[in-house]
Structures are given as structure tokens and as C-alpha cells.
Amino acid sequence: METCFDFSRCQKSFKVYVYPQEDGSVPSPSYLKLLNVLLESRYYTADPREACIFVLSIDTLDRDRLSNDYVRNMQSKLQRLPHWNDGLNHVIFNLYSGTWPNYTENDLDFDYGKAILAKASMSDSHVRAGFDISIPLFHKIHPAKGGEPGTTSASNFPLEKTYLLAFKGKRYVHGIGSDTRNSLYHLHNRRDIIMVTTCRHGKSWKDMKDERCDEDNREYDKYDYETLLQNSTFCLVPEVED
Structure with a gap:
């Protein structure tokens, strides 16, 4: 682990740095929602020197080349990041990878190096145990906070639905x-x-x-x-x- 993660950055506190938005770059609503959750959290820091974890402002959720949310030239964008360092202590969020007709699971179309991959629909053959993070696939309109309370109770099973x-x-x-x-x-x-x-x-x-x-x-x-x-x-x- 010491070869792919710098633990010294996390000894004092667990802080997350989110890169500022690039000029003219607008993330998808889903990624913007995710970033806002981090920016509003108690873990956020605006000072990269305090950060344990770094999160991109570049949208990486949808890496299907046929998607409208697909961001091109990711490799060159990563290389321009001042703290990239081959992905050390970075977390990459991804929901969709690969493209039609093969939809290769780990095809993000860029080299994420030593970054932690927080990804939906990962298989045992691709996840790096103890390092990568498996996350649920959430819909575009899924609320960032709260939401309507559930209606299921112990007394109405099986559910009577249409x-x-x-x-x-x-x-x-x-x-x-x-x-x-x-x-x-x-x-x-x-x-x-x-x-x-x-x-x-x-x-x-x-x-x-x-x-x-x-x-x-x-x-x-x-x-x-x-x-x-x-x-x-x-x-x-x-x-x-x-």
C-alpha cells in the first residue's frame, strides 16, 4: 500500500480537496451533485496541502464514448493537474465504462495510475481488494440528500402495487x-x-x-x-x- 498511497498526508486529519472547475467545463448534473456533497461536507478543504484525498472536478462518471457526458482528452487534462502525481491519493468516480458493442468493464479510456477507483458494477476480477471502492449505480434524478420517506412497514407484505x-x-x-x-x-x-x-x-x-x-x-x-x-x-x- 505504501507504494500507491501516501499515508503521511492523512496523519493529522482526513481532508478532501476538490479541484476547482476548469474554465468552460460544466460537469453533468450527477457529477456536480456528487461534488457539491463533498464541498459541503466537514471533510472538505480548500487547501491542497492539508488534503489526504484529491477529487477531480473533471466529470468521469460516464466513460461511454457514445454518451453526451463523455469528456474527451482526459489523459492530457490529468497531466495538467498540479497535484496528480500519477494519481497518488486521488479518487476517480465512475458509473459507466466501455462503449458499444463490447462495453469492456475497465475501459475508462485513460490511465488512472495509482488512483483509487470508486466504481459501480465492478467484478471480482477487476476490483483491487482493499483499495478500490464499489459504489451503487444511482439514477440521474436520485436526490443528493434525504428524499421522500419510505412507505413499507412490517404489516403490508407482500406489497400491493400496480x-x-x-x-x-x-x-x-x-x-x-x-x-x-x-x-x-x-x-x-x-x-x-x-x-x-x-x-x-x-x-x-x-x-x-x-x-x-x-x-x-x-x-x-x-x-x-x-x-x-x-x-x-x-x-x-x-x-x-x-
């Missing part, structure tokens, strides 16, 4: 994960099981769409994501890798 099972998300016409999500329409009965998918993702989806895409897209648009999940007893999490 739908028994639901899923709303992307499907992949071909490539990795296609077999799983392309089969979900068989379960969709429009009553208590709602399985709706869309082919609309990426810039060339129309060129590769199959005979079900138009029908699937129409059915997909009938359901609001939040309303659907809030009114479902169970929510399916289908794999995206075969």
Missing part, C-alpha cells in the same frame, strides 16, 4: 448483452409485468435497428420511468454482458 415486475431500459440489437435484453418482450403482458426497452441509443441506432425497434420504442414511451418503478413490487436488473 405491477408485479417491471423494467424500462435500453436494449442492444446486437453485440454484448443483446440476447438477454432482446428477449424481454416475451414477458411483457401490459398488465402486471411491464418489460419495455428502446433501441434509441448511440448515433447510428437507426442504421442497425431490427424489425421490433419501432414497436418497442412506442411501448417504451408509454411508461414514465419513476412512476413505473415506484409502482412495481419487483424491478428487474437484466445483465448487459453475456
